[in-house]
Amino acid sequence: MxxxxxxxxxxxxxxxxxxxxxSLRAGEVHAIMGPNGAGKSTxxxxxxxxxGYEVTEGTATLNGKDLLDLEADERAGEGxxxxxxxxxxxxxxxxxxxxxxxxxxxxxxxGEDEMTAVDLLKLVRSKAAELKMDPEMLKRPVNVGFSGGExxxxxxxxxxxxxxxxxxxxxxxxxxxxxxxxxVADGINRLRAPDKAILVITHYQRLLDYVVPDHVHxxxxxxxxxxxxxxxxxxxxxxxxxxxxxxxxxA
Amino acid sequence: xxxxxxxxxxxxxxAFASLADGLPGVPELRARAFADxxxxxxxxxxxEEWKYSGLSALANAVFVPVKTTDRHAEAESxxxxxxxxxxxxxxxxxDGHFNTALSQAGDLExxxxxxxxxxxxxxxxxxxxxxxxxxxxxxxxxxxxxxxALMTDGFVLEVAADTTVSRPIQVTYISTSAVVGHSTQLRNxxxxxxxxxxxxxxxxxxxxxxxxxxxxxxxxxxxxxxxxERTVLQEEGAKAVYVAEGDVQLAARASLKAFWLTLGGQxxxxxxxxxxxGMEAEVALYGAYLGAEGQSHDMLTVMDHKVGHCNSDQIFRxxxxxxxxxxxxxxxxxxxDAQLTNANQANNNMLLDRSAEVNSxxxxxxxxxxxxxxxxxxxxxxxxxxLFYLRSRGLDADAAEQLLVxxxxxxxxxxxxxxxxLDFMQLRVRSWMASHTASxxxxxxxxxxxx
Numbered sequence: 116m117x118x119x120x121x122x123x124x125x126x127x128x129x130x131x132x133x134x135x136x137x138s139l140r141a142g143e144v145h146a147i148m149g150p151n152g153a154g155k156s157t158x159x160x161x162x163x164x165x166x167g168y169e170v171t172e173g174t175a176t177l178n179g180k181d182l183l184d185l186e187a188d189e190r191a192g193e194g195x196x197x198x199x200x201x202x203x204x205x206x207x208x209x210x211x212x213x214x215x216x217x218x219x220x221x222x223x224x225x226g227e228d229e230m231t232a233v234d235l236l237k238l239v240r241s242k243a244a245e246l247k248m249d250p251e252m253l254k255r256p257v258n259v260g261f262s263g264g265e266x267x268x269x270x271x272x273x274x275x276x277x278x279x280x281x282x283x284x285x286x287x288x289x290x291x292x293x294x295x296x297x298x299v300a301d302g303i304n305r306l307r308a309p310d311k312a313i314l315v316i317t318h319y320q321r322l323l324d325y326v327v328p329d330h331v332h333x334x335x336x337x338x339x340x341x342x343x344x345x346x347x348x349x350x351x352x353x354x355x356x357x358x359x360x361x362x363x364x365x366a
Numbered sequence: 367x368x369x370x371x372x373x374x375x376x377x378x379x380x381a382f383a384s385l386a387d388g389l390p391g392v393p394e395l396r397a398r399a400f401a402d403x404x405x406x407x408x409x410x411x412x413x414e415e416w417k418y419s420g421l422s423a424l425a426n427a428v429f430v431p432v433k434t435t436d437r438h439a440e441a442e443s444x445x446x447x448x449x450x451x452x453x454x455x456x457x458x459x460x461d462g463h464f465n466t467a468l469s470q471a472g473d474l475e476x477x478x479x480x481x482x483x484x485x486x487x488x489x490x491x492x493x494x495x496x497x498x499x500x501x502x503x504x505x506x507x508x509x510x511x512x513x514x515a516l517m518t519d520g521f522v523l524e525v526a527a528d529t530t531v532s533r534p535i536q537v538t539y540i541s542t543s544a545v546v547g548h549s550t551q552l553r554n555x556x557x558x559x560x561x562x563x564x565x566x567x568x569x570x571x572x573x574x575x576x577x578x579x580x581x582x583x584x585x586x587x588x589x590x591x592x593x594x595e596r597t598v599l600q601e602e603g604a605k606a607v608y609v610a611e612g613d614v615q616l617a618a619r620a621s622l623k624a625f626w627l628t629l630g631g632q633x634x635x636x637x638x639x640x641x642x643x644g645m646e647a648e649v650a651l652y653g654a655y656l657g658a659e660g661q662s663h664d665m666l667t668v669m670d671h672k673v674g675h676c677n678s679d680q681i682f683r684x685x686x687x688x689x690x691x692x693x694x695x696x697x698x699x700x701x702x703d704a705q706l707t708n709a710n711q712a713n714n715n716m717l718l719d720r721s722a723e724v725n726s727x728x729x730x731x732x733x734x735x736x737x738x739x740x741x742x743x744x745x746x747x748x749x750x751x752x753l754f755y756l757r758s759r760g761l762d763a764d765a766a767e768q769l770l771v772x773x774x775x776x777x778x779x780x781x782x783x784x785x786x787x788l789d790f791m792q793l794r795v796r797s798w799m800a801s802h803t804a805s806x807x808x809x810x811x812x813x814x815x816x817x
Contacts, residue, residue, distance in 0.1 A: 188765075207772070217759040220759075
């Protein structure tokens with residue numbers, strides 16, 4: 116489903132990703148772990164099309180389609196979703212209006228008719244209820260005044276409503292207490308399906324207690340240095356990145 | 367410069383002479399005003415208050431009012447754009463003249479007098495002259511004298527003491543193709559008696575095909591405890607020069623809440639002079655202006671706290687696309703004895719392109735020592751993080767920009783408008799965005815933001 120080959124990405128003049136290879140098949144959950152500065156966020160931004168992340172070499176395709184040629188919104192239209200480490204506050208735009216605009220933008224990209232206001236409201240309300248979001252929060256401006264946990268829950272509601280085929284969760288678990296962490300895990304597990312792929316990017320193993328990955332990769336200095344099954348995450352937990360001979364400047 | 371043009375060209379002389387038999391009454395007042403206009407001409411940009419609005423488009427030709435108009439069908443088609451306001455009494459002016467056929471008078475409470483200026487003068491309302499003299503000699507008020515000299519009509523609205531006008535008054539000013547190369551010179555007089563209440567909505571609509579000049583003077587007198595809510599939607603034609611001036615006198619505990627949504631014209635200038643004459647009066651002014659390439663919007667407010675214990679709040683927000691200009695000048699004067707004055711002022715601007723220009727000029731002259739006065743001006747661009755967040759959720763560059771601009775403007779719309787007008791005004795902003803703004807973000811993505 117997602118094929119990344121020899122991906123090199125510069126931020127400014129600095130090369131952050133230095134030839135990254137990664138392959139996700141439909142139905143799989145992959146976790147990428149790595150120390151700070153390894154290039155985890157750069158990978159998520161490069162895949163989702165953020166300005167300022169310049170691909171100098173390599174390819175990334177989704178179901179055979181070249182992602183790197185597309186604008187961020189076109190990638191969303193192709194089914195890419197990025198869960199933000201720091202969700203952005205947007206004063207003056209209600210959550211509901213934001214979701215409505217997003218859903219219909221993606222439908223427009225796909226050549227589908229707009230969803231009616233009634234159907235949309237039903238969809239959003241049901242997804243919010245599944246993730247135990249207070250319906251009142253749908254009326255509030257996007258993320259404004261939300262706690263860290265509420266913001267991450269909001270990311271999960273957006274993901275559930277937009278129903279992507281590739282979800283990239285960029286340290287969605289960082290800074291969360293255990294209840295919020297469970298909400299994020301619940302959001303990810305609900306998305307799991309045979310036709311979807313999920314890439315969980317995390318610094319800590321903690322989230323993987325709740326979202327059991329099919330594959331675990333270690334990213335260090337811009338490359339995947341080790342891949343394995345879920346036991347690799349446990350090994351990292353026990354031995355730290357140092358156990359793999361990797362310096363972790365956050366340790 | 368400008369003066370010489372008048373002397374070389376007798377167009378205004380002829381216009382004044384020909385209008386002498388048009389609008390009855392007050393001949394001396396008009397003659398004085400005309401002499402004043404001939405002596406002072408249009409304000410140049412050397413006049414501080416007019417620094418940001420060059421009136422050269424007016425100085426190089428003669429824009430005289432049309433004496434009558436025959437564009438009934440065209441005017442009627444413009445009316446389709448007017449705000450649908452439930453139960454409103456409708457006044458329609460076409461090309462500077464009250465149009466009986468398009469207006470819907472309707473019943474008003476006893477104690478409410480609403481007439482056109484022309485008919486009020488024809489009826490020999492002798493109190494009018496005094497009202498029309500307001501600020502006759504005031505300096506720096508620009509185009510008041512030419513308005514007084516050439517005015518063709520307007521409305522006179524008087525509300526007696528203890529009267530609440532239950533229906534909103536809606537006034538629509540339409541400039542049809544007949545007014546291209548000409549001007550409309552309208553004069554409105556509003557007077558609210560003690561403890562009376564009124565809601566007023568005004569809308570300016572005009573033809574896009576050529577330059578014309580709209581020149582409005584609207585003076586309001588608010589008695590003790592009177593409450594006025596006024597909303598002005600300016601959607602003049604694309605090449606119009608729009609100049610409006612208002613004088614507001616507030617007695618004790620009077621309250622004015624006003625909102626200006628400025629979208630039209632190539633040059634628009636709104637000047638409001640407000641004077642607190644009695645204690646515990648309140649003024650809340652809100653405004654939003656959106657400018658596209660070739661447009662210039664200029665707002666001047668002068669808040670004169672002559673007495674203490676009064677509140678004034680001002681929030682003005684602007685969005686300026688490529689090549690657009692805007693200015694906000696907010697002067698607050700607090701007299702030496704005007705203790706316990708609260709005066710706040712905020713002007714926030716969003717530039718959609720680096721070539722847009724905004725001048726934000728708060729000016730506080732505070733002579734009392736126990737007051738709370740604040741002002742804040744910001745000029746910013748669209749937030750890159752917000753844009754990426756929206757685009758990562760599937761909104762294309764235009765949709766993301768539009769949503770953020772609407773949100774920025776929505777905050778002042780929500781503050782300044784009641785629910786009945788809010789939805790409509792949001793639609794007007796949305797449709798303006800859709801028809802005026804380019805897509806600067808696409809260009810940015812290709813170029814300078816790749817760092």
